[in-house]
Amino acid sequence: MRDSPRLSSVRATRPAPVPLSLHPVLVCPFLEDAESFLREAVGNRRPVLCTETRLLPVLNRAITGLERMFPGLARVCIRGGERNKTRRQKERLEDALFAEGLDRQGVVLALGGGVVMDLVGFAAGTFMRGVPFINLPTTLLGMVDASVGGKVAVNTPAGKNLVGLFHPPAAVCAVLSTLSTLPMAEIRSGLVECLKHGLIADEDHFEAAGSAQPGRMARDPSAFSGFVERSIRIKGAVVDRDPEERTGERNLLNAGHTVGHALERLSGYRLRHGDAVAAGLCWEAALSVAQGYAAPPLLVRVQAAVRRLGLDPMRDEWPDRDILEAARSDKKNAASQVRYIPLGDVGRPALPSPYLAAIGPGDLRKARALLGRR
Structure with missing residues (x-):
């Protein structure tokens, strides 16, 4: 896998350079648009796909596309939801990765929402003292928050995200068409994070997020592009x-x-x-x-x-x-x-x-x- 550049870019329908030094990011309409990006990110490493069990029917098209890009792609499934973002679930994931033969020359593809990316990132950061992973967020919240920045963790009875580390993904690929599978509540959840970003740094972004029409956006995933990029x-x-x-x-x-x-x-x-x-x-x-x-x-x-x-x-x-x-x-x-x-x-x-x-x-x-x- 290539080293992350000092200047990455976010691209959707047009190139949009972003001063993000931790890892490269691609925002694109369809998975097919990301093939060269993902092939370059994976390089000569053996990829293992990790996703959420209950999302298998919903993400079938994306999974099929990844299997076409990477023949023989191994798959590991975990339980989703914040209540399952635990140390025990991380242990199960690690055992499954060992069973699939993942080694330090491998790479894990995290396909799903924030819980999947947090668990996979944390497991990847400690597995054999660290293997790379690539985030493929499929929720709006995941695209604008959990996928970017390198913080990975699990919850404990004492509180949320209290056990974890900093392990940035090798790359992030946000495919907007996967957002068409989201229920309205998940779209609203992601728009709240956009609202927060506007509150701390950009009044125009705040106004746009607060005036968004989730129903219309669900019918046209390309409408998410500006929110995700900003x-x-x-x-x-x-x-x-x-x-x-x-x-x-x-x-x-x-x-x-x-x-x-x-x-x-x-x-x-x-x-x-x-x-x-x-x-x-x-x-x-x-x-x-x-x-x-x-x-x-x-x-x-x-x-x-x-x-x-x-x-x-x-x-x-x-x-x-x-x-x-x-x-x-x-x-x-x-x-x-x-x-x-x-x-x-x-x-x-x-x-x-x-x-x-x-x-x-x-x-x-x-x-x-x-x-x-x-």
Whole structure:
């Protein structure tokens, strides 16, 4: 497999250079458009395909296409869903890779959503002390978030993504036609992540994501191209400044995720990641207003955008003390303080790097009061 270049590009219907140094990315309409890209990425290595068991019928066309590109392609299946993103599932995956004869001259193709890519990336990073993997995201959320940046992990009873490492993929190939298989809830979930990228860095992207029409987009997957490209650009720029979370720059990508991850954990991971982050963005916008970092119109805009996507901006099933307790295992915390990323306005964080502020006693109560008035 070739070395990742210092300057990669994201391409869909036209070339679109992106300053993403960790790995090359291709966004394309159909898998056939990616054949030369994937062949070059795989090189002389023996590929093993890993995907989610329940997605086999839905992704049959993509799997068949990969089998045509790589005759004799071995296949390993895992269980999907956040509740299955565990150390035990990683162990099963590793055993399956050994059974398929994967060695350090191999490469793993991760076909699926964020759970598949997280598990495969983590397993690849520790398998024989590290083998390469290639992400082939099939969800909008996976394309704009999990596939890019190199963070791979599993969940534990203590919290989400607490055991993992930094192991960037050798390449990322986002095939837009696979998005036609998504249920509406998954499209909304991905648009929330685009909304977050707009909130931290690009007001126009925020407005576009908040005004998107998921139903129309589902009928025309090419409509996702601009969202995927722009979000990858935003995330890539942040990741390049702080690839392994050493400077604090990468905290910015966790806007909405302190409360969002807490809500996911409280739901037993039955709440979709996008639904949880949508509420998390609203809660943290309310916290920003309550703590004086932002003016009330910020909260109005964030809640309105979330509602336009058909999602709940509050998720008030759990009391404040439970949310705060569930957030105590968040990786951003320090000195026993639960910390979040306050916003100054749409497209602008309130604080310089590392962007963090503490959630103090009574802050969630004040935020809940603000949320309830909208």
